[in-house]
Amino acid sequence: MVAERGRRSGAGAAQKRSRPPAKSGAPDADNAPTAEMPAVVATTATTPDPEVRARSIPEAAVARLAVYLRVLSAMAEQGATTVSSEELSTAAGVNSAKLRKDLSYLGSYGTRGVGYEVEVLVGHIERTLGLTRQHKVAVAGIGNLGHALANYGGFPGRGFPVEALFDIDPDLVGVPVGGLPVSHLDDIPRVCTERQISIGVIATPPTAAQSVCDRLVAGGVQCILNFAPVVLQVPEHVEVRKVDLAVELQILSFHVARRADDAELAASAVNGKPGSAKARKGKAVAGNGAVIPS
Amino acid sequence: MVAERGRRSGAGAAQKRSRPPAKSGAPDADNAPTAEMPAVVATTATTPDPEVRARSIPEAAVARLAVYLRVLSAMAEQGATTVSSEELSTAAGVNSAKLRKDLSYLGSYGTRGVGYEVEVLVGHIERTLGLTRQHKVAVAGIGNLGHALANYGGFPGRGFPVEALFDIDPDLVGVPVGGLPVSHLDDIPRVCTERQISIGVIATPPTAAQSVCDRLVAGGVQCILNFAPVVLQVPEHVEVRKVDLAVELQILSFHVARRADDAELAASAVNGKPGSAKARKGKAVAGNGAVIPS
């Protein structure tokens, strides 16, 4: 079944809206975990529990936290010590309400009437994202893309050291790339286990992706970042994120096409239908770069 | 049926809420349709509108259409002529209800009791995604990643030919990469205009990204795929999609951390609170690999 019962969204208050026809055939499914209390902390028993933070943060908010973190780090480097939600949100390309809501998921660390302390916020976000531990990365498939990834040296910022490279090409095995020798795909399970790799990056051709994925899983990898254009099959305890260039381009293509259609329509928008005159509204916030997609 | 031209006009119920002026960047979606009545959509149901297909497809669905397209192409190559929603959805890693809903956005092209004709479906999806036209691509920043992108030759499948490369390094300008000579960043506007580039890919260091972006826009580019970890500022008619490696990894990191916390909790789950024993559930999505939305 498609279970799902995951995160209860932020704010408590299970406030349903007036629901017209109470027909409902068989809604059932997840039993709401008595979510009644006002979200914040208290959630778990008596402890303000400094450790419970992470729980129940909407997936989308997590992605934005990473962005806030980057912006905050940049601000810190420039000597800023405090920021208001307005400043930070603008720099991150979201609106201030969303930003405050996102930050509220990790507790109340701002000062009313003032703003947030940069250092403090950075610390809390890092902790929430689990950046206090190191996550060793392995890259499989040392082609053009894999090469690029391997050469990143330690991945974005630090905290994600690349500690293993794999490829199937015999001419490549043993050769150091970015200072690290390439191992054979067959050794993925062993090497990953030995080096305690927790994140595997798949940059192989699509045909090899699933098999590589299986081996990564066998090697104890917990998360996979997949650049190959295939839908991976993984056991449920493994988290997969996919970055698909073709999909990205096609989404952009869709928007170009839509826009072109609108232009056409605009031409014939002279007649009746007052409502249709305005045609569709523009998209939303410019730079808000919708998180990545899928 | 949902739509007509973008937002439908306010249906009955004069419910709206006070709407302040909308300060800075707020998108301000104006009139809210008050989700009060059963969306029976009598609202504007009067439009059979034959050609309007593409309009009003949820962003998320668009991304999946691209995936369906890939799967369908693969099936076609293997000689399949029809597919059921069940087969296709499994192959694409979604559930059949979602698949059918997605396909319904582009019209009814299935045969009840049978399924869909592969060829027909491919055609409709391609048309909807605007893949019938070619979208010329330019890549700016020929470092490791840019190099990899340039060497893709024609991007994913075809339909996205790379027709311009840019970099700021004098030693690189003029040198052919993947068969195409690199031009200087300063020439972006001119070259993009001349070659009718419609999609720009930014693979430069973060510091250069905004400036490159501005030049791409000046060159008439309509869409931008941004690999640089910065929030780009663009005029509203330009569509931006962002692919951020650091963010992806940090999201994965978050999940690792959450899982670890759960493990800890599980250990101390021996005591009271019968309900809390189960601690949180794993993620959802059964079979397929998570497919995280975004």
Place this chain on the structure above:
DNA sequence: ATATGTGAACGAGTTCACAGCG
């Protein structure tokens, strides 16, 4: 009988607006 197409319930995520602290 079987599988599509879709209205409507459900739930996730976003925005609003204001209570309340500093």
Place this chain on the structure above:
DNA sequence: CGCTGTGAACTCGTTCACATAT
């Protein structure tokens, strides 16, 4: 007052279940 924190309204997206067509 100013700005955070947040309940509640609203919108978007997903899932359900069944009428409908073949």
